Amino acid sequence: MTLALSTRDDCLAADAADPLAPFRAKFLLPEGVIYLDGNSLGPRPVGALERAQAVVADEWGTGLIRSWNTAGWFELPGRLGDKLAGLLGGRAGECVVTDTTSLNLFKALASALRIQQADHPGKRVIVTERDNFPTDIYIAEGLADFLNSVAAETGTRYEVRLIDEEVPLDRALGGDVAVVALSHVNYRTGAMWDMAQVTAQAHAHGALVIWDLAHAAGAVPVDLNDAGADYAVGCTYKYLNGGPGSPAFIWVDARHQDRFWQPLSGWWSHERPFAMADSYTPADSIDRFLCGTQPITSLAMVETGLDIMLAADAGAVRAKSLALTDLFIDLVERRCGAHPLELVTPRNHARRGSHVSFRHPEGYAVMAALIARGVIGDYREPHVLRFGITPLYLGYADVWDAVETLRSILDSRAWDAPEFQVRNAVT
Numbered sequence: 001m002t003l004a005l006s007t008r009d010d011c012l013a014a015d016a017a018d019p020l021a022p023f024r025a026k027f028l029l030p031e032g033v034i035y036l037d038g039n040s041l042g043p044r045p046v047g048a049l050e051r052a053q054a055v056v057a058d059e060w061g062t063g064l065i066r067s068w069n070t071a072g073w074f075e076l077p078g079r080l081g082d083k084l085a086g087l088l089g090g091r092a093g094e095c096v097v098t099d100t101t102s103l104n105l106f107k108a109l110a111s112a113l114r115i116q117q118a119d120h121p122g123k124r125v126i127v128t129e130r131d132n133f134p135t136d137i138y139i140a141e142g143l144a145d146f147l148n149s150v151a152a153e154t155g156t157r158y159e160v161r162l163i164d165e166e167v168p169l170d171r172a173l174g175g176d177v178a179v180v181a182l183s184h185v186n187y188r189t190g191a192m193w194d195m196a197q198v199t200a201q202a203h204a205h206g207a208l209v210i211w212d213l214a215h216a217a218g219a220v221p222v223d224l225n226d227a228g229a230d231y232a233v234g235c236t237y238k239y240l241n242g243g244p245g246s247p248a249f250i251w252v253d254a255r256h257q258d259r260f261w262q263p264l265s266g267w268w269s270h271e272r273p274f275a276m277a278d279s280y281t282p283a284d285s286i287d288r289f290l291c292g293t294q295p296i297t298s299l300a301m302v303e304t305g306l307d308i309m310l311a312a313d314a315g316a317v318r319a320k321s322l323a324l325t326d327l328f329i330d331l332v333e334r335r336c337g338a339h340p341l342e343l344v345t346p347r348n349h350a351r352r353g354s355h356v357s358f359r360h361p362e363g364y365a366v367m368a369a370l371i372a373r374g375v376i377g378d379y380r381e382p383h384v385l386r387f388g389i390t391p392l393y394l395g396y397a398d399v400w401d402a403v404e405t406l407r408s409i410l411d412s413r414a415w416d417a418p419e420f421q422v423r424n425a426v427t
């Protein structure tokens with residue numbers, strides 16, 4: 001993008017010409033807030049309240065248990081999964097919305113390890129990133145520990161190998177690698193892997209690939225089938241605006257679905273759940289990645305946000321995301337250049353997700369001061385100020401105003417007040 005936006009009026013003009021501007025009315029944002037944390041918890045779609053009312057008052061209140069059939073509750077994970085697969089470049093029948101990202105990662109890892117155990121028993125390493133979101137590392141370690149503890153006498157050992165600056169991906173890959181589990185967009189830095197290239201690289205070593213799309217789904221273009229991906233998991237409460245703690249998703253390429261069943265083989269993943277059989281037969285579909293009864297009230301909320309995202313032109317969303325993140329970076333560097341802010345997000349468009357992070361030695365206090373003035377981003381250890389840039393409800397003037405607030409806080413040292421030093425439980 002050519003940065004012709006050097007004044008607030010330029011930003012207002014860009015907003016007036018923005019083809020995505022009408023989407024802002026589909027979200028409810030409080031007065032006086034510039035919301036730069038939609039990468040952590042998306043705001044409420046206006047339609048969510050009506051949907052919640054229908055689910056609670058009519059489907060639950062009046063329909064009662066009949067609603068499992070009459071309101072489509074039982075099919076909801078697959079129906080939402082089909083819609084989401086469309087957004088992620090997958091096919092119908094490859095995705096379900098269910099459980100949490102952590103649980104879905106466990107299921108995907110276990111399933112991939114079983115395929116490898118059958119085809120290449122020597123492959124026992126899970127490669128992931130030291131810089132990954134912690135749950136991704138913990139779940140991989142937990143599964144490896146579990147397998148090692150129950151199979152100790154066989155002498156086989158599973159291992160988690162963390163890649164970092166010293167051990168990059170190409171050095172970590174080898175004949176012993178079963179699975180590569182990466183986040184498409186890094187939660188802290190906003191750096192993005194080239195999904196097709198990394199998938200091909202892992203496949204060349206005989207490894208299967210799991211993509212965590214927590215900061216990618218609804219944020220950047222994703223084409224799972226085109227990239228040749230094996231598995232994907234991710235959240236709906238971030239860029240998909242499904243509501244706090246709304247269920248996550250798991251996507252499994254059709255070629256892997258019938259190989260094995262995942263170990264959380266609850267009754268919802270059974271071929272015929274209501275046969276109440278005394279032994280397990282997995283569903284012959286993506287349903288085998290379900291576990292048990294789903295949180296329907298929360299699951300139903302996912303559709304409202306998802307439908308808004310599906311109505312937006314994906315190319316326009318990406319173009320605006322890059323224009324806004326470029327503008328944000330440019331303004332911070334020009335207007336706050338006297339302060340010790342260090343960009344940690346890649347400048348290269350091909351390597352950038354949809355959030356921007358800057359390191360500042362007093363990052364926590366600076367973010368607390370920003371939030372007190374209605375500019376809501378978040379803070380991630382160590383010292384990282386994180387700003388989610390969401391093109392459906394943010395405009396160019398919002399970016400301008402957010403940076404001006406940041407500049408004022410830094411110039412006046414407003415962050416250096418006792419109330420901004422106290423840590424909340426959730427940052």
Ligand SMILES: *Cc1c(COP(=O)(O)O)cnc(C)c1O
Nearest residue numbers: 100101102133135183187212214
């Ligand atoms: C947000 C996020 C999660 C969250 O997992 P939950 O099970 O929903 O708590 C997992 N992985 C990544 C990469 C994330 O960014």
